[in-house]
Structures are given as C-alpha cells and as structure tokens.
Amino acid sequence: MATTSVSTGRPVARARKRSRLYAMKRLRRVALYALLTFGCLVTLLPFVWMILGSFKTSGEIIRIPPSFWPENPTLQNYRTILTDPKLPLARFYFNSLFVSVSVVTLVLFTSSLAGFIFAKYEFFGKNVAFSFILATLMIPFQVLMIPSYLILVRLGLIDSLWGLIVPGATSAFGIFMMKQFIQGLPNELLDAARIDGSSEWGIYWRVIVPQVGPALATLGILTFMGNWNSYLWPLVVITSHQKRTLPIVLTWFNSMHGTRYDLTMAASVLIVVPILIVYAIFQRWIVQGFTLSGLK
C-alpha cells in the first residue's frame, strides 16, 4: 500500500492501462451477449411466427402485406382442428404414442440385455458379434428401406402400426451405449448377487437395470423423439388414414388446406409443442444423449 502511494507516475499509467483493458473486456462481453441474444432471436423467430400465425383469423392471414402480431387473436383455428370429423386427433396421438412407447420399451429391454452380456461375459464369438453390431451402424437406412418394405409385405405388416415397431425393436446404437455404461459398473456387484444365490436373469433384473437408470433414460428419450418425429418410414408403410402417425397426418392436413396457414400453423403447434415440452423437462439428458450418440 505504502509503496504504491510513494512511487509516482508509473502506477497511475499502469492503472489507466488496466482500466482500459477492463473496458475493452467489458465491451467484448457486451458484444458477445448481444451476438448470442441476436442469434437466439433468429432461432426463436420461426417458432414465434408459427404460434402467432395460429392465432390469426382466416382473413388476416391472407392479407398483403402480412401483419406480425395477430390483430384479433382467435382460438377459432384450434377449435376447427379439434372438431374436424376428418381429423380425429386423439386417434393420431394414440397411434404416435403407441408406436413410440412400444419401440422405446423394446429398445430399452433389448439394448440393456445385450449391452449387459457384451460388457460382463466372455464367450465364443463375442468380438465377431459385437463388430457386426457396430458395422450395422454404418449402413444408411435408405439402403435397407426398400428390402425392409418388401419383408413387411411378406409378413403382412404393411399398413399396420406393427410395421413401424417390429423393425425398430433392436438398436445397434443402444447396445453399444449400454455396453459402455455397464462396463463401468464394478464386477463385485455381480459376484455379491451370485453369492446370494441370484440367477443371471436375476442379476440382470435386480442388479443391472436399477443401476443404469440414467443411461436408460437418455436412450429412452432419444428413441422416443426419433420415433415421434419419424416421417419417411411411416410414409412408406402406412396407407390408410386411420393408422397415420402425427407427422404424416400433418402433411396430409397441409395438402388439404393449401395456403390456409392459420389452420396448418395451429396444427403444427399441436404436434410440435408436445415434443418441445418433453425437451424442456429432460433437457440435460437429451443434450447429453445427442452428444454421445452421433445419431439422429
């Protein structure tokens, strides 16, 4: 303290320089926040435009030039959609939920079981089997799409929700992910259960499954979103209106109503928003899962 007050000139210059440096740093921070916030607005704008559009009247939506804020906000579009007899939304929500929940259940079971076996057992052909599973990750879906369709034709599963579930019951990525996770669990857990007289199935069900909750949650949410949003495969498999899933219904509805954006935006809100809510709740796991996965 004493020394700084005694010495003259230089510390003042240094302090001035430091304060200029701070100012520059502050400026850079402000610029950074401004840029990030601007980016956020650009990212959010399409969603905002969708939601605003869904509250506009049919007269306002076709007006040129268009308005940004709805002048007479109305719920009429939602009412029209929810009461349209040709659009039994409950039915389509059920279809999408049925497919997604079934696939998630199957994938969680098959992935954790196979992941457990590959992580904790030694057996003949293990490396070959696991390499095969990894190799299937490299085959693009579009290559398997046509033959898979032809298989479904022979199994009589075309135009059936089961046609969307059966081919997706196992997941190479899921097995890989669960194997990585279960490998980290100590072997003592398994041995302790064996000494207590537990069977191997018992170990899987009572020791492994309770331990891998976070991994199952991540895999489950990713699989759910993938199936809920899926478009190409349902487009190929489903032919009758009653069996459509939500994405297919939405495009059908759009083709029926052409440029009635008030209606199509309201329908989009009804289909996009549920998954955004799921995302808001499970954000951490979803982001983590996507980072891990390298899949979409």
Added chain:
Amino acid sequence: MVSATSSGQSRRRRAFSSHQRGRSIFVVSALTPLMLYMLFWTLVPMTWALLLAFFEYSPTRVGGSLFGLGGDNPFVGLTHFRNMFGSTLEAQKFRMSVRNTLIFSFAVLPLNLAITIPLALAIEAIDARLKTVYRFVYFLPTVTASVGVALIWGYLYNPQQGLINMIIRTLGGSGQIWLTDPRASVLGVPLALWAIIITYLWWDMGYNLVIFIAAIQSIPKDFHEAAQVDGANIWHMFWNITLPLLRPTLLFVCVLTMISSFQVFDIIQIMTSGGPQDQTRVMVLDIYLSAFRYQQMGWAGAASLVLFGMIFIVTFVQTRLLRTQWEY
C-alpha cells in the same frame, strides 16, 4: 482334515462350474434370439438390396421364389448402373439428384461449421447460468419434428404471406419467390436450394453446437492460461490451441454432418417435392419416388447403393484428411 479340505474344494469347484453353466445358458438363451433378430433385420435387407440392384424388379410382378427375383423380374446385370450415365429421363433426373445432393452437402458443411464453432466458443465464454439458457434455445430446432420445420419454413418463405419477404420489404429490398422460381439463382445455385439449405442449417445446427460445446469443455484450461501468460491473443489461442485440439471432434462432426446431409429428405419432400424443375431433387427423394411411386425397385435399389458408396467414400476421405497422431 485333508479330506475335508479337498471335499470342500471340490464342492466349491462344483458350485463354480454350475455357476459357469448357468452363465453359459444365460448368454446363449438371451443373446441368440437377439442376434438372430438383428441379423434378420440387417443382413437379409442388405443382401436383398445388393441383389435388387442387378434385377429389373417391381413388386407388382410375381417373379421367382427367392426374394421374388427372376422370372418376370429378370436379372439385368449392370444395366441399371450403365443406364445412370445414359440419356433416359430417369437417368437425367438421377444425375440431377446426385448433383443437388453434392451441392447441398458441400454448402451445408462449411456454413454449419462457420456458425456452430464461433457460437460454441461464445457460449463457453459466458456465465454458467446463461450458458444453459442459450444452449436450450439453440437446441430447440433440432428436437422439432422435420414435418413441423418444413411447414413453418414453407410459411416463412411464402412470397405474399411470409415473414421473410415482409422483413426484406421493410428493409427496402424486393421480395423473392423463394421456393418456386426456377430462374432465380445465387452464386450459380438455385434459390430454392438455398432456401432449403438455410432451413436445414437452422434445423441441424444445435446438434453440432452441443458436440462442440462438450469438446471445448474437455480442453484443459491450463493450455489457454499458459498461452495467455506468454502473451497470446484470442485469435492466436483459437488457431494454435483450440482448433488443433478440436481436430478429433471436427472429424467426427464433419463425417456426421456430411452423412446426414446426404440423406436429406423430409423437408425437401414437404417444402418443394423436388421442384422447381427438379432443382431441389435430392438422392433420397429420387430413390423414394422411383421405388414407391413408380415401383421401379431394381433401379431404386441401384441408386441407393450409389448413395451408400458416396457415404462410404466421404467417411473414408475425411478420416484420412483429418487424422491426428496424438491425443491429450
């Protein structure tokens, strides 16, 4: 004593071997059906796809007993692949789709990196609590259904009712016919394809962003601190520390972005159906239309193998280009 010990040992051994048998039974009984199931849904379609490409196959004809190939669905050898270079209408459309897919992917990759890397660095440079908020917002489009994305952007691009032309006109520019004008182009690339590229970037960027954020977080802080002590500025630190250390991630992201943009379908099928004048027709759309609208599954199968080959080449080349010899 001795006998007791040995009997104890043998009992233990017996118990051990019964455990061992229990494990073997478990592995065989649990894994065999699973593996057979996976083989059925990958190896059978893969083989079938390889065969299809060499046959003139349509599901409307009965054909032979194995896979319905042969008979009315004759073997044609390499005809499909040779025809891809021919002058038939479907060959021209196919080549157009390959061209558009390549333009699309080679435009998307650098633009995506140019947005996501700076954004990830910026997000990493700010306070922890806001970091989550920004990451949440930037990731929103990525979890949105492709169908929703396509419909929202179709409305945004609408020449009369859309927001984009409204903003352009407010700023004093003239509105564009984004999705349906076959003559409009920017830098030699059709305007409609640009419109799709922009939509795709908006939809897809959050995914690479979170990967880069995770990678930047894993870089040890000491490196940057040491460089700062040595008087490096931000720019130096980015080029000489961050970027080289991001190299493995960069490789991963490049390959994945390229592969997924080769497979783009949903937004194009909904927004433009490949138009105007096939200017946004991409390979998966071409495969889908050939197989399921025109029932030309042999031809479509051959096209899907070309897509497979392209994906394979890109993966291979990029692995070569961005290989690193070290880890940290």
